[in-house]
Amino acid sequence: MRKSAALLSGVLLTSLLFTACSNEASQESTSAAGTSSAQQPAALTSLFKAPDLSKLPATAQQRTDTIIMALTDPSGAFTPYFHQSGYDGNVSSLMFAPLVTTDDKGLPAPSLADHWELSKDQRTYTFHLQKDLKFSDGSPLTADDVAFTWTILHDKAYDGDSLIPTLGIEGGKAYHEGQADHISGIKITDPQTISVTIAKPNATALLTLGSDVLSKAYYGKDYRFGHLDYIKDLHLKPVGNGPYVLEKFIPGQEVRFTANPYYFKGEPKTKNFIYKTSEGDTWQYVETGEIDFASFSATQENIDKLKSLGFVNILPYTPSTYSFLQVNLEHQALQDKKVRQAITYGLDRQSIYVDANQGAGQIANIPAPPISWAYTEEGINPYAYDPEKAGQLLDEAGWLPGADGIREKNGQKLTLHYLGSKSAQTDVFIAVAEENFKAIGVDFQPEVFADYNSLASKVEGGDYDLASFSTPMLTDPSDGLVQFLDGEIKGYNNPQFVKLYNEALATNDLDKRKQIYAELFKLLNDDLPVIFTNYKKIVYAYNGRINDLTVSPFNGIASSVPQWALK
């Protein structure tokens, strides 16, 4: 998310000229968006196959054993758990396989761990590793390595963002404070079996624990408690266990990989893989065949243009996130649920997020993406645009139109101070919201920030009424809810929510969890601690000569890359 501002300006730069030079199709679709959504052609819902591979540029044709993909800015810190930039996470995910992965629904599936058990009290997980696992240097991967990985994340010098230390592993705190030389809750039964006991039942623990494994022999060689700086020297010489191994990193240009012969699922089908440093949606590289895979916002214009290239397959994709307007619950006017609901009714989200984006969006009403196993629309209020209803709710809340048309209560005017970071989406939002809010008698005062960090710090300071945000990638349904609980959204306090949230995490029974989440979503949909706005939609465009390409909404490309084969 913090990269999104930079990315957008890149999109702007590239799209400026290319749309100007391109075709009439773009004009058609903009005018369609201006009038009504009904005129738009049907959105892309399934894979579009490249109709004419003969148009494939020679550059791509000659590349018979290498797949190239764009990645904005890998920086060279390629050790899992220890990188700060998400792009380095993309790189390390090709070199390190997790213990437990997720399937297309976001449910746990075996990876390095063949199977696992959960104790009756739901606090002890026992992982059974696959046999004969090896690191990319040929050394064996055992339970010892898993224990080492979990242990160093509890070091007091650890500054990464892994959630493992937050699970409350027994003895973890003592280790963190330097009072124990190992973590008592981690037990190795045999080289293939390891168990770990956490503080209380937690449905997300399996996937959190089931993450990447670092080699103790390699990353633990120089380890002393309280000193982790030595790992920085190993960032560029990773020893992993994933499908690929690092061949060469050229800063600012490329990350080159070759197939890992020791990969436990067998050597990947394509020998080489390259992440080329460039914005993900750089048209010129797709058009000249310099990269094989890129992602674009799913606007009709982009889709039409990609189709016209002839040699790319187009795969529609909904990222596992949602966007929302954070509401300042510490401001009295907004503490009233009716006011929050009125704002939602009074905001034409369809125009802002779907039509103005030429279909590259979908309205959100709950804090879960449509691809999640917990997603539901049953009993969910869609808050369709209805200024009359909005006015009625404001009347009920005691906000009545004053002389200048702005609503007032106790001599106070109803004002909304909005914060957004500079982007095309924010511009659209401000333009439409200005009219929408005027129509329901709300004074709207937008303020735009140059980048995400300034926006976020202004919000932390509390001087706002509404602010636009998106979540990071969500795996478990609870990931999208935790912000209402951990103090991220200040001032939301609903005991019923806390009760249900904890209940949903305290069980590992999927049907039961589904049921609780449905109830939770209904509650939040009515309560509106934030105003849910939209889901993004993107398309992946990839060279038609790649077969068997899939992208998991929860793991990205990492789990399927070994299957990708070149024709």
Place this chain on the structure above:
Amino acid sequence: MGAYLTRRLTYTILILLAASLLIFSLYAMTPGDFITGNIKLSPERKAELRELYGLNKPLLERYLTWMNQAFHGNFGYSLDKQQPVLTLFNQYIWNSFLLAIVSTFLTWIIAVIIGVIAAYRQYSWFDTLVMIFIFAAMSIPSFFIGLFLIKILAVDWKWLPPGGMLTTGSNATGIAYIREVVQHMTLPVIVMTLLGVGSLTRYFRSNMIDVIKQDYIRTARAKGLSERRVLFTHALRNALLPAITLVGFELPALFGGSLIIERIFNWPGIGQLYMQSFTVRDYPLLMGFTMFIAVLTVIGTLLSDILYHAADPRVKL
């Protein structure tokens, strides 16, 4: 001269100290810090990390810590990239330098030649054409020219690569490697030269026009020297003199990288690195780079003064 240098160096150090404090405060007071950007962190973990990085300490204390380490030659680790700041500079700065030195060289050569001819033939059709072209080149934004050339030369005609410094996946070495880099730098160099040549040409043209009117040029002609000799030996040398000051000012530009050009052509330069580190508030990297440019600027001006003195003994230091 010796006394002058001592005085100048004292000023230089004072200026740099003041600049470092100012720059540090500006970055530190820009809303949001390195931790704010990571939306995956819970508020408690954010507080813990701020403590670990010392971001919660008072501004002055942070500045003194940084200064103390910098004096010991330690510019710290980039927070975002987890590598020593100096290593990162070394990785990116030479790529920027390569673009800058070649385009600066071309800009000066072209500007001198065109400037001299345009001045000699003042108000001729050549002069008029050059002026029109120059104003056009100066007023079109760089990203437009850049993207336009990529569209025409790289995407449509496929004459040149669309960006980057190497063909992706290339293992070229030696001559083949040099050829590849030259091919890739052609487009950015063209754009940078186009953008820079305008103002410099106008500068040389007007200097030259002034000089040509001087008495000593008339004398030279009266002595019967060839026109070429008059123009290039007597006139040009004097016309170039004021340009020496510009040489010093070019110094930071040679190493500073070009944000927009590097972005458009995907060139792995320091300008891009700087921009990325600003969006994530990577203080050690920002501070290191800005101070580096400040030092170069101060050295550059000093160099200009000394050069000017060497070239024109009338100038007293």
